[in-house]
Each structure stands twice: as C-alpha cells, then as structure tokens.
Amino acid sequence: PRTSSQVKGSRGKLRFYWRLNLDGLGLALTRNTLPGSTRFLKDMLLRHSRQVLTAGKADETVSDAGGPLAGHSVFTGHLIEALRGKAASEANVITASNVMAYVYAKVASDRDSNQTPHYGHFDGDGDFVFSAPSLTELEASESKDLDRLITVPYTEELRTPEILASKAQRVKALLAAESSAIELHDFLVGETRRFLALTGEDAFPISSAWNQVEFVERLRRYEESTSDLAALLAAVAYWAKPTHLSTLQKCLARSCDRLDVRGGLSVWLELRWYPLILQTYYAGIAAVDAQRYESLSALFYTPLSTIDNSSPNPVLVEAIGNCILELNRTNVWKTIPGHERNYAPLSEYLYKIVQPRIDDLLFLGKNYESAFDTFEVLLALAVADMRIMRGSGVWGPVGRFGWKRHGASAPYERILQQAREQGEAWLPLRAGLFGGSVERFERVATEYGNIVARLSWH
Numbered sequence: 001p002r003t004s005s006q007v008k009g010s011r012g013k014l015r016f017y018w019r020l021n022l023d024g025l026g027l028a029l030t031r032n033t034l035p036g037s038t039r040f041l042k043d044m045l046l047r048h049s050r051q052v053l054t055a056g057k058a059d060e061t062v063s064d065a066g067g068p069l070a071g072h073s074v075f076t077g078h079l080i081e082a083l084r085g086k087a088a089s090e091a092n093v094i095t096a097s098n099v100m101a102y103v104y105a106k107v108a109s110d111r112d113s114n115q116t117p118h119y120g121h122f123d124g125d126g127d128f129v130f131s132a133p134s135l136t137e138l139e140a141s142e143s144k145d146l147d148r149l150i151t152v153p154y155t156e157e158l159r160t161p162e163i164l165a166s167k168a169q170r171v172k173a174l175l176a177a178e179s180s181a182i183e184l185h186d187f188l189v190g191e192t193r194r195f196l197a198l199t200g201e202d203a204f205p206i207s208s209a210w211n212q213v214e215f216v217e218r219l220r221r222y223e224e225s226t227s228d229l230a231a232l233l234a235a236v237a238y239w240a241k242p243t244h245l246s247t248l249q250k251c252l253a254r255s256c257d258r259l260d261v262r263g264g265l266s267v268w269l270e271l272r273w274y275p276l277i278l279q280t281y282y283a284g285i286a287a288v289d290a291q292r293y294e295s296l297s298a299l300f301y302t303p304l305s306t307i308d309n310s311s312p313n314p315v316l317v318e319a320i321g322n323c324i325l326e327l328n329r330t331n332v333w334k335t336i337p338g339h340e341r342n343y344a345p346l347s348e349y350l351y352k353i354v355q356p357r358i359d360d361l362l363f364l365g366k367n368y369e370s371a372f373d374t375f376e377v378l379l380a381l382a383v384a385d386m387r388i389m390r391g392s393g394v395w396g397p398v399g400r401f402g403w404k405r406h407g408a409s410a411p412y413e414r415i416l417q418q419a420r421e422q423g424e425a426w427l428p429l430r431a432g433l434f435g436g437s438v439e440r441f442e443r444v445a446t447e448y449g450n451i452v453a454r455l456s457w458h
Contacts, residue, residue, distance in 0.1 A: 051128070053079075053100045055107075056115035066112035074113045078106040083130060089202060096128040164228050167191070168361055171232050175239045185247045188236070191229045192251045196258065198225035199275055206264030206272070212335045218271060219336070223353060226275040229255075231361050233279055234286035237295040238362055245298040252279060252302045252316055267330055273323035280320055281350055282358055284379065289364050289371040293431035296375075300382045300433065318390070321383030324397045343457045347376060347399035373401050373411035378428060385434055385444040394447045403457040412452055416445055 055075040067077025079099070087102035088094045100117075108116045174184035203225075204218060229251070236248050259272050280299065287295035300317040324346065327333065333345035342348045355368055364371060380396030387395060401411040419426045423438055434441040 051096050051100065053103065054117055056117060066110075068106075068110075074110050075103065075107050075115070075117065078103050078110070082106075085131075088131065092131065093129065094131040096130070099130070164231060165360075167228060167232060168235055171235045172239065175236065175241070175244060178241075178243075181243050181247070184236075184244065185250075188229075188232060188247055188251050189254075191232055192254050195226060195229040195255060195275070199272075200258070204268070204272070206262070206268040208265065208268070210265060210267050215267075215271075215332060215335060216337065218268075219274065222271075222274050223278065226278045227357055230275075230279045230282035231357055234282040234358055234361060237283040237292060237299065238286040238290045240292060240295050240298075242294065245294065248283070248295065249298055249302040252276070252283075252299065253304055255279060256304050256316070256319065267327070267332060270323050270326045271332075273320065276316070277320055277323065277350075278354070280316065280379070281354055281375070284375040285354065285358060285364075285368075285371050286362060288375045288378070289362065289367055291427060293427045293433065296378065296428070297432040300379075315386065317379065317382045318386040320379075321386070321395075321397060325395065328397075343403050343455075344399050346397075351400060370411075373399070373404065374415060377401050377411050377415050378433065381441075381444055381448055382433065384448040385440065388444055388447070394444070394451065396448055396451075398452065398455065402452060402455050405452065405455075405457075412449070416449070419445070 055073070067074040069077035069080055072080065082099045082102040083094070085092075085094070087099045089098065104117045107113050170187065171184065174180040174187065199222065203221070208214070233248060233251060236244055240248060255276055259276075262269070283299050284296055287293065287299065300315065302316040304314045304316060304319060328346075333349065334340050334342070336345060336349055339345035339349055351369075351372055354372075358364065359368060376397075376399035380398060380401075382396075384394050384396035387393065404410055405412065419429070419441060424430070428434070429436050429438065429441060434444065
C-alpha cells in the first residue's frame with residue numbers, strides 16, 4: 001500500500017479490497033454463520049466478498065509516521081503485523097475480518113494515533129482467508145470429501161449502551177408488528193450466533209488451572225459477552241405474543257448447543273452455563289414483571305438436546321438447576337469479592353448486576369426487587385418440581401428469599417398464599433407451570449417449603 005503525508009479527508013485514506021476467488025479449493029464462508037459453524041467444503045459453490053478497511057474516518061487526519069514498524073505509519077504498521085500473524089486465531093487462521101478487527105483496535109488505542117479506522121462488508125457473503133493451516137489437509141485425497149468444522153475469527157462489534165439501545169428498539173418494533181416474526185427470528189438468531197462466537201473455548205479454555213482472580217475475570221467477560229443477547233431476550237419475554245415464543249426457545253436452546261460433557265476442569269465446565277443463568281434471569285424477571293407467564297413457561301421448559309446420560313428430554317430449568325447445584329458445592333460464589341459472607345452469594349451478585357441493564361431496558365424501578373424475588377421463588381419451585389418428576393431428591397436454588405421469610409411481604413409465603421387463594425386461576429398454572437396442576441404445585445410447594453423452613457438464615 002502507498003501512503004502520503006498527513007491528509008485530511010477521505011482521499012487520504014487507504015482502502016484494501018479482498019475478493020474471495022479460490023478456484024479448485026472449494027472454500028465457502030457464510031457471513032451470517034459465525035465461528036463454530038463455518039465449514040470448509042471441497043464441493044461447495046464459491047462465494048465472494050468485498051470488504052473495506054480505511055485508515056481513518058472521513059473527517060480525521062491520518063498520520064504517516066509513528067507506527068510500530070520503522071518507516072511505516074501507525075495504520076500500515078499495525079496492518080503488516082496483523083498479516084504477519086498477530087491477528088491469527090489460536091488455530092492460526094487469519095481472515096480479512098479478523099485483520100480488520102485487529103487493526104481497528106490497535107490504531108484506535110495507539111498513543112501516537114489520532115485516527116479511528118473504518119471497516120466492513122459492502123458486497124458478498126464470504127470472507128477472505130489469508131492463512132489457514134487446516135486447508136492443506138483438505139487437499140489430501142483421503143480427506144477431500146470430508147466436512148470439516150473449524151473456528152474462524154470474525155470482526156467484533158463494539159458493544160456500547162447506544163448500540164444496545166438501537167438493537168432493543170429494533171426488537172421492540174419487530175415485536176409490535178405481526179408480520180415481522182420472521183425478521184425478528186433472523187435478527188435474534190444472528191445475535192445468538194454472535195453470543196456463541198464470543199463465549200467459545202478459544203476465549204474460555206476449560207483445562208487451565210483454577211484461581212480466584214481468573215474466576216472473577218471470567219464472570220466479568222461472560223457478562224460482557226452475554227449482556228446484549230440477554231437484554232434482547234428480556235424484551236421478547238416482556239412483550240412476546242404466542243408466535244414469538246418459539247423464537248425465544250430457539251435462541252435459548254441454541255445457546256446451550258456446545259455445552260456437552262467433555263474433559264476439563266470441572267469448575268470451568270460448569271461455569272460455561274453461567275451465560276445461560278444470566279439469560280434465564282434477564283428473561284425470567286422481565287416475564288414476571290409483565291405478568292407474561294406464558295413467556296416464563298416457555299423459558300423454563302425450553303427443550304434441550306440431551307447433554308448427559310442422566311436425563312432424557314431435558315429442559316432448560318433443570319439444566320440451570322443442576323449447574324447451580326454443582327457450582328454451589330464448590331463454594332466458588334463465595335470467592336466473589338464482597339460476597340464472602342452472603343447466605344446466597346450468587347443470588348445477591350445477580351441482583352446487583354442485572355438491575356442496571358434491565359432497568360435501562362424496561363424501567364422496572366421499585367418493582368425490580370419484587371420481580372426478582374418472585375422469579376427466584378418460581379425458579380426454585382420449578383427446579384424442585386422437575387427433580388420430583390425425575391425421581392430425584394427435592395432441591396432448588398435458594399435465593400435472597402431464603403432470608404426474607406418474615407412479615408406479610410416474605411416472597412415465598414406471599415407466592416404460596418396467592419397460589420392457594422386463586423387455585424386453577426393462578427396465572428403461572430394457567431400458563432403451564434407445574435403442568436398446570438394444582439396438586440403437582442401443592443406437592444412441590446410443601447416439600448420445598450420444608451427445606452426453606454429448616455434454613456437458619458437469621
């Protein structure tokens with residue numbers, strides 16, 4: 001690439017165009033298919049891609065010196081380093097998308113830079129691959145027809161309150177229009193793919209040693225990677241019509257697809273479910289506040305692919321319960337700073353971190369605490385109910401409601417009283433929770449109530 005001295009405006013920018021045209025290689029990359037689902041196929045039709053990367057935005061001055069490599073500008077120096085390997089994934093795959101993301105981050109944060117690159121697709125649905133060691137293996141005769149699944153880097157999107165607000169506004173508009181169910185489905189599936197890309201094992205290895213600092217850091221990064229999708233699913237749960245519930249379930253089920261049993265450190269394996277805990281809390285609290293118990297029922301009873309050999313036809317609520325139980329046994333939640341002495345450290349932690357984001361989205365205000373506690377009681381009872389149905393011992397995660405057991409506003413007692421007064425007309429039962437059966441609810445409420453009564457949280 002050729003550079004000039006400092007120039008202001010678009011004519012001073014450097015543009016790079018990559019077009020995918022690899023005859024005989026059979027490389028196909030679908031732009032809508034993010035890492036974890038991109039396949040290299042020998043016999044697929046070729047795709048093309050036109051992508052642009054500029055050294056700065058239209059109104060910025062682009063520097064011609066001060067880069068990381070002698071004799072090159074800030075932009076060109078970082079571009080060369082990206083192509084030499086710094087933009088490679090752990091599998092040593094280098095794509096144009098990841099080069100652009102790397103250069104954007106480096107130039108924007110370089111101390112000698114006053115410019116911010118601009119990048120994106122403007123034609124085609126592929127991606128250019130500069131380097132991928134796995135491709136040479138595909139040329140071998142014995143593997144030419146194999147369907148290979150590999151992880152390919154992609155261009156990360158900046159996550160800001162403004163971007164989330166724009167996404168949420170789009171979801172709300174699509175929910176309001178009966179004819180937009182398909183468009184809403186496609187948009188949320190795209191967000192789910194992005195979530196899967198951000199939370200894969202490249203970013204969260206499962207074999208590394210445990211330490212408290214790494215645990216807290218993983219919580220933070222999981223929250224950052226999950227918050228957008230969780231907030232959007234909360235919007236769906238809050239305003240969903242019956243036609244939208246299948247999309248809610250699909251996003252939740254696909255979010256669990258990679259959580260099969262495998263080797264690794266047990267705490268990291270179980271912690272892979274933490275993003276699903278977040279999604280469940282966001283959507284569940286929203287559903288409770290809006291009295292959309294059909295959404296809550298769809299959420300709890302989302303069918304999952306079999307994830308182990310113990311439960312045929314598992315549903316989300318029991319998988320979440322099993323994960324919380326296993327992590328509770330390790331006492332890891334008490335290693336979160338400031339929660340060492342909490343009776344229910346996970347519940348207290350989630351109460352604090354979920355409130356700001358969901359309040360920005362739905363403005364629950366003073367209703368947040370009541371919605372949170374009600375959701376946790378229903379979650380605990382639903383987990384206990386599924387365990388009874390499976391023939392396991394009665395257990396459910398005890399949240400903040402465990403120590404809030406005195407007075408007329410005690411969450412557990414309030415919900416039980418309401419359910420018993422209303423009987424079959426109780427909205428959660430009418431929506432299908434506990435199989436819609438008063439008797440089934442009474443059984444789990446009584447047996448789980450014995451657990452709550454024995455708590456010595458005073």
